[in-house]
Amino acid sequence: MARFAAVAASLVALLSAASPAAAQSITCPPGTKLGRTETATAKFEWCERPAPGGPIRHGPTVGFFPSGRRSLELDFADGTPRGQIRAWYESGTPSASGETRPDNGTLTLWDERGRRRAQIDVRDRQVLTQAWDEEGRPERYEEAKLAKALLANRDLPFILNLFAVGIGIQ
Numbered sequence: 654m655a656r657f658a659a660v661a662a663s664l665v666a667l668l669s670a671a672s673p674a675a676a677q678s679i680t681c682p683p684g685t686k687l688g689r690t691e692t693a694t695a696k697f698e699w700c701e702r703p704a705p706g707g708p709i710r711h712g713p714t715v716g717f718f719p720s721g722r723r724s725l726e727l728d729f730a731d732g733t734p735r736g737q738i739r740a741w742y743e744s745g746t747p748s749a750s751g752e753t754r755p756d757n758g759t760l761t762l763w764d765e766r767g768r769r770r771a772q773i774d775v776r777d778r779q780v781l782t783q784a785w786d787e788e789g790r791p792e793r794y795e796e797a798k799l800a801k802a803l804l805a806n807r808d809l810p811f812i813l814n815l816f817a818v819g820i821g822i823q
Protein backbone atom coordinates (compact mmCIF):
# COMPACT_ATOMS: atom_id res chain seq x y z
CA MET A 654 0.00 0.00 0.00
CA ALA A 655 2.84 2.40 0.82
CA ARG A 656 4.44 1.69 -2.57
CA PHE A 657 1.11 2.41 -4.32
CA ALA A 658 0.75 5.68 -2.39
CA ALA A 659 4.28 6.72 -3.38
CA VAL A 660 3.65 5.94 -7.05
CA ALA A 661 0.33 7.80 -6.97
CA ALA A 662 1.93 10.80 -5.26
CA SER A 663 4.70 10.83 -7.87
CA LEU A 664 2.16 10.76 -10.68
CA VAL A 665 0.14 13.60 -9.18
CA ALA A 666 3.33 15.62 -8.67
CA LEU A 667 4.37 15.03 -12.25
CA LEU A 668 0.98 16.11 -13.59
CA SER A 669 0.86 19.08 -11.26
CA ALA A 670 4.25 20.17 -12.55
CA ALA A 671 2.58 20.35 -15.94
CA SER A 672 -0.04 22.60 -14.39
CA PRO A 673 -2.18 24.58 -16.77
CA ALA A 674 -0.68 27.79 -18.02
CA ALA A 675 -2.44 31.11 -17.97
CA ALA A 676 -4.44 32.01 -21.06
CA GLN A 677 -2.31 32.42 -24.12
CA SER A 678 -3.13 31.99 -27.75
CA ILE A 679 -2.19 28.71 -29.41
CA THR A 680 0.04 28.29 -32.44
CA CYS A 681 -1.66 26.62 -35.37
CA PRO A 682 0.14 24.35 -37.84
CA PRO A 683 0.68 25.51 -41.44
CA GLY A 684 -2.49 25.39 -43.53
CA THR A 685 -4.78 25.97 -40.55
CA LYS A 686 -6.23 29.03 -38.86
CA LEU A 687 -7.27 29.89 -35.33
CA GLY A 688 -10.92 29.46 -34.30
CA ARG A 689 -12.38 30.50 -30.98
CA THR A 690 -15.56 30.80 -29.00
CA GLU A 691 -16.28 32.27 -25.60
CA THR A 692 -19.14 32.07 -23.12
CA ALA A 693 -19.53 33.41 -19.59
CA THR A 694 -18.09 30.16 -18.20
CA ALA A 695 -15.50 29.06 -20.75
CA LYS A 696 -13.32 29.97 -23.68
CA PHE A 697 -12.08 27.56 -26.36
CA GLU A 698 -9.46 28.02 -29.04
CA TRP A 699 -8.66 25.53 -31.78
CA CYS A 700 -6.99 25.21 -35.13
CA GLU A 701 -9.04 24.34 -38.18
CA ARG A 702 -8.42 23.73 -41.84
CA PRO A 703 -10.71 23.99 -44.82
CA ALA A 704 -12.49 20.82 -45.97
CA PRO A 705 -15.20 20.16 -48.59
CA GLY A 706 -17.97 19.91 -45.95
CA GLY A 707 -16.75 22.93 -44.00
CA PRO A 708 -13.80 23.57 -41.69
CA ILE A 709 -12.52 20.70 -39.55
CA ARG A 710 -10.34 20.80 -36.47
CA HIS A 711 -6.71 19.99 -37.06
CA GLY A 712 -4.01 20.79 -34.49
CA PRO A 713 -4.23 21.92 -30.88
CA THR A 714 -7.44 22.70 -29.01
CA VAL A 715 -7.35 24.46 -25.65
CA GLY A 716 -10.08 25.31 -23.16
CA PHE A 717 -9.82 28.04 -20.54
CA PHE A 718 -11.60 28.83 -17.29
CA PRO A 719 -12.96 32.40 -16.84
CA SER A 720 -9.86 33.02 -14.69
CA GLY A 721 -7.68 32.43 -17.76
CA ARG A 722 -6.20 29.13 -16.52
CA ARG A 723 -6.25 26.25 -18.96
CA SER A 724 -9.00 23.72 -18.37
CA LEU A 725 -8.33 21.34 -21.28
CA GLU A 726 -5.67 20.53 -23.89
CA LEU A 727 -5.86 18.07 -26.76
CA ASP A 728 -4.95 17.75 -30.42
CA PHE A 729 -7.07 16.93 -33.43
CA ALA A 730 -5.93 15.19 -36.62
CA ASP A 731 -8.27 15.67 -39.56
CA GLY A 732 -11.28 16.29 -37.32
CA THR A 733 -10.63 13.49 -34.81
CA PRO A 734 -9.14 13.84 -31.31
CA ARG A 735 -5.70 12.17 -31.38
CA GLY A 736 -2.89 11.94 -28.88
CA GLN A 737 -2.76 13.37 -25.40
CA ILE A 738 -5.77 14.69 -23.49
CA ARG A 739 -5.11 16.73 -20.37
CA ALA A 740 -7.64 18.54 -18.17
CA TRP A 741 -7.57 20.40 -14.87
CA TYR A 742 -9.85 21.66 -12.17
CA GLU A 743 -9.88 25.43 -11.76
CA SER A 744 -7.49 25.03 -8.81
CA GLY A 745 -4.87 23.59 -11.19
CA THR A 746 -5.22 20.02 -9.91
CA PRO A 747 -5.33 17.49 -12.77
CA SER A 748 -8.83 16.18 -13.47
CA ALA A 749 -8.10 13.90 -16.45
CA SER A 750 -5.24 12.68 -18.57
CA GLY A 751 -5.06 10.16 -21.32
CA GLU A 752 -4.31 9.36 -24.88
CA THR A 753 -6.36 8.44 -27.91
CA ARG A 754 -5.31 6.32 -30.89
CA PRO A 755 -7.46 4.46 -33.42
CA ASP A 756 -9.30 1.69 -31.50
CA ASN A 757 -7.09 2.20 -28.41
CA GLY A 758 -6.62 4.62 -25.57
CA THR A 759 -6.44 5.25 -21.86
CA LEU A 760 -8.17 7.91 -19.78
CA THR A 761 -7.51 8.41 -16.07
CA LEU A 762 -9.76 10.61 -13.92
CA TRP A 763 -8.90 12.29 -10.61
CA ASP A 764 -11.01 14.01 -8.00
CA GLU A 765 -10.35 17.57 -6.76
CA ARG A 766 -8.04 16.29 -4.03
CA GLY A 767 -5.77 14.61 -6.59
CA ARG A 768 -6.96 11.06 -5.89
CA ARG A 769 -7.19 8.70 -8.85
CA ARG A 770 -10.83 7.65 -9.09
CA ALA A 771 -11.19 5.85 -12.42
CA GLN A 772 -9.36 4.57 -15.44
CA ILE A 773 -10.77 3.54 -18.79
CA ASP A 774 -8.56 1.39 -21.02
CA VAL A 775 -9.53 0.51 -24.57
CA ARG A 776 -7.51 -2.07 -26.50
CA ASP A 777 -8.71 -3.16 -29.92
CA ARG A 778 -12.12 -1.63 -29.12
CA GLN A 779 -12.45 -3.71 -25.93
CA VAL A 780 -13.22 -1.54 -22.88
CA LEU A 781 -11.80 -2.26 -19.43
CA THR A 782 -12.79 0.03 -16.57
CA GLN A 783 -11.36 0.38 -13.08
CA ALA A 784 -12.43 2.58 -10.18
CA TRP A 785 -11.09 3.49 -6.75
CA ASP A 786 -12.78 4.94 -3.69
CA GLU A 787 -11.57 7.98 -1.71
CA GLU A 788 -9.08 5.79 0.15
CA GLY A 789 -7.61 4.31 -3.02
CA ARG A 790 -9.30 0.92 -2.64
CA PRO A 791 -10.59 -0.74 -5.83
CA GLU A 792 -14.34 -0.51 -6.25
CA ARG A 793 -16.88 -1.27 -8.95
CA TYR A 794 -16.91 1.23 -11.82
CA GLU A 795 -20.31 2.95 -11.81
CA GLU A 796 -20.79 6.02 -13.97
CA ALA A 797 -23.43 7.61 -11.71
CA LYS A 798 -21.23 7.23 -8.62
CA LEU A 799 -18.21 8.48 -10.53
CA ALA A 800 -20.13 11.53 -11.77
CA LYS A 801 -20.96 12.44 -8.14
CA ALA A 802 -17.33 11.97 -7.05
CA LEU A 803 -16.13 14.15 -9.92
CA LEU A 804 -18.92 16.74 -9.76
CA ALA A 805 -16.44 19.64 -9.84
CA ASN A 806 -15.08 18.45 -13.20
CA ARG A 807 -17.46 20.53 -15.30
CA ASP A 808 -15.86 19.27 -18.54
CA LEU A 809 -16.21 15.55 -17.70
CA PRO A 810 -19.00 14.74 -20.21
CA PHE A 811 -17.12 16.64 -22.92
CA ILE A 812 -13.83 14.88 -22.07
CA LEU A 813 -15.47 11.44 -22.09
CA ASN A 814 -17.08 12.20 -25.44
CA LEU A 815 -13.79 13.39 -26.97
CA PHE A 816 -12.09 10.25 -25.67
CA ALA A 817 -14.76 7.99 -27.19
CA VAL A 818 -14.62 9.79 -30.53
CA GLY A 819 -10.80 9.73 -30.49
CA ILE A 820 -10.62 5.98 -30.19
CA GLY A 821 -13.53 5.41 -32.54
CA ILE A 822 -16.12 3.89 -30.22
CA GLN A 823 -18.63 6.68 -30.73
